[in-house]
Amino acid sequence: MWSTKEPGAGGDGILSHPTGPRSDRIHAQVLAATQELLDEGGLPAATVDAIAQRSGVSKATIYKHWPSRTAVAAKAFGHMMAEELPLPDTGNSRDDLTEQVRRVSTFYASPRGEVFAQLLAACVDDPAAAPYFRVYFLAGRREAVTTLWQRAVDRGDASPDTDVDDVIDILFGPLIFRRLTGHYDLTDEHAEKLARTALDGLMRSTV
Amino acid sequence: MWSTKEPGAGGDGILSHPTGPRSDRIHAQVLAATQELLDEGGLPAATVDAIAQRSGVSKATIYKHWPSRTAVAAKAFGHMMAEELPLPDTGNSRDDLTEQVRRVSTFYASPRGEVFAQLLAACVDDPAAAPYFRVYFLAGRREAVTTLWQRAVDRGDASPDTDVDDVIDILFGPLIFRRLTGHYDLTDEHAEKLARTALDGLMRSTV
Amino acid sequence: MWSTKEPGAGGDGILSHPTGPRSDRIHAQVLAATQELLDEGGLPAATVDAIAQRSGVSKATIYKHWPSRTAVAAKAFGHMMAEELPLPDTGNSRDDLTEQVRRVSTFYASPRGEVFAQLLAACVDDPAAAPYFRVYFLAGRREAVTTLWQRAVDRGDASPDTDVDDVIDILFGPLIFRRLTGHYDLTDEHAEKLARTALDGLMRSTV
Amino acid sequence: MWSTKEPGAGGDGILSHPTGPRSDRIHAQVLAATQELLDEGGLPAATVDAIAQRSGVSKATIYKHWPSRTAVAAKAFGHMMAEELPLPDTGNSRDDLTEQVRRVSTFYASPRGEVFAQLLAACVDDPAAAPYFRVYFLAGRREAVTTLWQRAVDRGDASPDTDVDDVIDILFGPLIFRRLTGHYDLTDEHAEKLARTALDGLMRSTV
DNA sequence: TGATAAGCGAGACGGTACGTCTCGTCTTCCG
DNA sequence: CGGAAGACGAGACGTACCGTCTCGCTTATCA
Incomplete structure (x- = not known):
């Protein structure tokens, strides 16, 4: 990795x-x-x-x-x-993750979210740049979610067997898909629904 | 829409x-x-x-x-x-959807999957082209999954309340995310794991 | 011809x-x-x-x-x-010709003189158009000068042996040269000087 | 200038x-x-x-x-x-100028004369190019004639009061006029006749 | 301290695709 | 069936950005 x-x-x-x-x-x-x-x-x-x-x-x-x-x-x-997006900390793992999804959704819809999409797109045609994007931007984002997920595991809300990389992809991949194709706007409501459904699959033990 | x-x-x-x-x-x-x-x-x-x-x-x-x-x-x-990717039909809704995710994952990893990624990326910088991509390519793909999902609903394996658009985003968004950032290879095993987790959240009634 | x-x-x-x-x-x-x-x-x-x-x-x-x-x-x-540039008629052949040169000089310096130059230039690269320019524009101009020159011949101010075509070329060629290369402005003073010199050669008998 | x-x-x-x-x-x-x-x-x-x-x-x-x-x-x-068209030097100023007119006439009728006409025409629609044509081509031609004219002045065959720029225009303007409109071919005979008439006006003291 | 070499700013350069323009021909369909 | 409307092929235009390069000047290190 x-x-x-x-x-x-x-x-x-x-x-x-x-x-x-x-x-x-x-x-x-x-x-x-x-x-x-x-x-x-x-x-x-x-x-x-x-x-x-x-x-x-x-x-x-x-x-x-x-x-x-x-x-x-x-x-x-x-x-x-780097300094943006402080981690949510409500005391409830599921709420924290949902909030994170909502925040990222909001970010994607912002001007800097546009830059994010442009950068992601540019890396497709520029393999040399991709590692820079992964190391200097994505890594930080993944690390944040990893922290939230670890909390959930520590609290017994999530299984330690679930690979956090899959968690990240399932929670944020859909947002990115929408951001890129533009077939839907990115709203808070939509982000919450997405998070709910995804977390149902990821944190089923909490139901 | x-x-x-x-x-x-x-x-x-x-x-x-x-x-x-x-x-x-x-x-x-x-x-x-x-x-x-x-x-x-x-x-x-x-x-x-x-x-x-x-x-x-x-x-x-x-x-x-x-x-x-x-x-x-x-x-x-x-x-x-348009003619590629015939729909799987195993008789089991969940298997069909899993198989579809696997096939799409394989497609993304193929030469034409590379073209898909380039097109998706190009649309970010070319808003005028985005509708063409949505109408002439994405629509067809979404339609296919919509068919599979409808089967699941008809069989009682899935809730009719779940928005199929969310289904699509959750099942395929993660694949696209990985395809674009390149932080992981797209393997059959990975696709299956992803599908399993996502479908756990989407089709929980089938458990 | x-x-x-x-x-x-x-x-x-x-x-x-x-x-x-x-x-x-x-x-x-x-x-x-x-x-x-x-x-x-x-x-x-x-x-x-x-x-x-x-x-x-x-x-x-x-x-x-x-x-x-x-x-x-x-x-x-x-x-x-066609209707522009009525012939001068001072009673003096040399003055008439000089006046005509002055008028043409003024015309060349006008907006329509610009069009004249553009047309002349365009005919260089478009042989099919050249006869149109000659027949529908130049012919009329040459005819006017021919009339003036004939008057001079009739009055004994010019030799009937001098080819009027040469007269025309010598009187107006210099103006066109200047108009095209733009190395000098076209002024009344200059036109008069030009006419004087040229007519000295053309109408020497009048001296 | x-x-x-x-x-x-x-x-x-x-x-x-x-x-x-x-x-x-x-x-x-x-x-x-x-x-x-x-x-x-x-x-x-x-x-x-x-x-x-x-x-x-x-x-x-x-x-x-x-x-x-x-x-x-x-x-x-x-x-x-630049190297073409060496100056004629017969010992007689008038003959030199006549010869120059003949040579230029021949040049205009040649393939490179066609290029000359195209260039002259192109400068009409391209004001930015005109100075290039004047400086890099026309200037050299004018200089040559200036030399010939100066010889004539030095020999007392021409008046020092006559502006050499007018001389140039009167000697070569008619040739250019004919070259552009194409209403006559450029022949040696015609060039000589033109030179004779023009020089009658310009060098009358030599008669 | 002065030489030597590397790092660097400035920007010219080749390459390549872009999207636009106008010409003159050709097709379609209307009156 | 002539003509209006305008689609079309051809091909040059001038621009933009990339990434490389050449040139001297500056800086840092070593003699």
Whole structure:
């Protein structure tokens, strides 16, 4: 499985290249500029030229640190989303998970949710960027749900035999499907219904 | 909700422009050429220039009939997938649905599944193409599952109160999620496990 | 030499095709529409589609009557310029010719002079249109100067041996040269100087 | 007046953009390719795509160096004509000028004269290209005649008060007029007659 | 401290597809 | 059956973004 821990600069294996003090400055500037651009105009606005111009880092240097513009954007997006979405904690495992589904649904429907969808889409055509999206964004999201699920297991509300990866896919896959195809709007009501049905299958022991 | 019936020539509302006998020839030629290109090199190969050249239809004409190359590809893909995936019929509703999930999982992992993912991704950045993908491809897939689910309801294996759209999202959303992020391979075993868990929540009365 | 007489409908040899009352209506509508377009936006505005739309005559029909859009424009332009530029008549041949040069210079510098230049240029790349420009526009201009020159000959101010075609070329060729290359503005002073020098060579007997 | 000196790379004001060693290579390749195309098929053959393909320089780069294909062609044409047409030197000013007129007339009637006419015509609809044609082609031609005229002045055959620009226009404007409208062929006899008449006005003191 | 090499900014460049435009032909159907 | 309407093929246009490259300047490390 892909690593879920936040890699430090220079310690993320295949995902980074140069090292040292200059490198740190470059990373910071590029990511900051990219975050601005993503917020202003989504992925389409985060062209390499735009990032280079705004960050003051040259295109050549960017390509020495990242394999593609999508990779840059994925990492920048992961960092800007890191502090968002604090975990719910109602004392009830099922309620916590339901609330999390609702929050993610709301996020998908927001402007940054649009960026999320663009990034997910871009990774399809850019295999080199996919690991960046997984490590710097998805890992954090999965970790959050893993925490909630572990609580449920600890409380005896869920079976320790159920693979948390399946839990994640079943709870959030449907939301992503809807977000991408656009065949339905993402509403709180819908998110709750989805969570209820999914959790019925996942946490049947709690019924 | 978006229509699920296959629109006839000239009868698909916003999705087509010119009409008449000449139009029919153009549609046939363009779609045939696009299908070939999709099979040969996926969405990236289906450039408007390539489609124009192979079909003998000029670019300008293509743009009169479709809003973008993604829309052309979506319709072509829908047509080429129309006859695939016959419905399973084991006599057992739950087995049928499980088998369908397995088949779709296999499809997603195939070359044409790659095209599916590319199309889904392309629609994120091309809102005009999204309805084409929904009407000409997704609708057919949803219809198939709707049939299976209806059987289950008729047999008393499922509640008529459950919205089939939710069923579809829960059964296939997770597969799509995995297909897009690539964080796991799509295996038969995994598909079965997913189906089992999801159906536990959806068809609890059958337990 | 090319004919200088205004050809009647159906009587201008290679320059026209259909005949009859319907033809007359079509000619009138097309030329009127084209004249409007030329005045509004010059030659670039007189596209075949625009002419067809404004005149109510179909493109196919236009191409039955003229070999190209430039030919249409040339004829339309000739007709709209037919009444302009009355001949000067000061009683002095040399003054008349000088005045004519000045007037033509002014015309070249006007908006319609721009159209003249565009038409002249278009005929370079459209041999089929050239005769239309010569017959329907240039012939009329040359005829005017021929009249002036004949007066001079009759008065004994010019030699009957001098070919009037050479006179025309020498008097107006320089203006056209300047108009096309744009290396100088066309001013009255310049036109007069040009006429003076040229007429010194052409009408030496008058010195 | 516009400059008549051949501008060096990077020193031609509005007429060029990038500079440096890479730029030199691009200019050389593009102009060489364009010259070939002009000789093979005239201006219509010198499309930007064709120039790009043959020169190995991308379209985008061409558009960074020149405002339009006409500008490229004008410069290429100027360079390929630079060595042509050595000055006549018979010892007699009037004969030299007459000979020059004859040579230019012959040139206009040649295949490259056709290109000249196409270029002149194209500049009418492409104001951005006009300065290129003036600087890189016309300037050289005017310079040649200026030399001949200066000789005449030095020998006392012509008045120093006569503006050489007028001389040029009167000697060559008529040829251009005929070349463009095509109302007469360009023959040696005609050129001589034209030169004789024009020079009668210009060099009357020599009679 | 000064040399040497690597990192870097600036931006030119080739490549490739885009979506648009106008021409002149061809088809369809109406009066 | 002539003509209006307009679909159509052809092919050039000029633009956008990608990712690579070349060029000097700057910075960091080692002689």
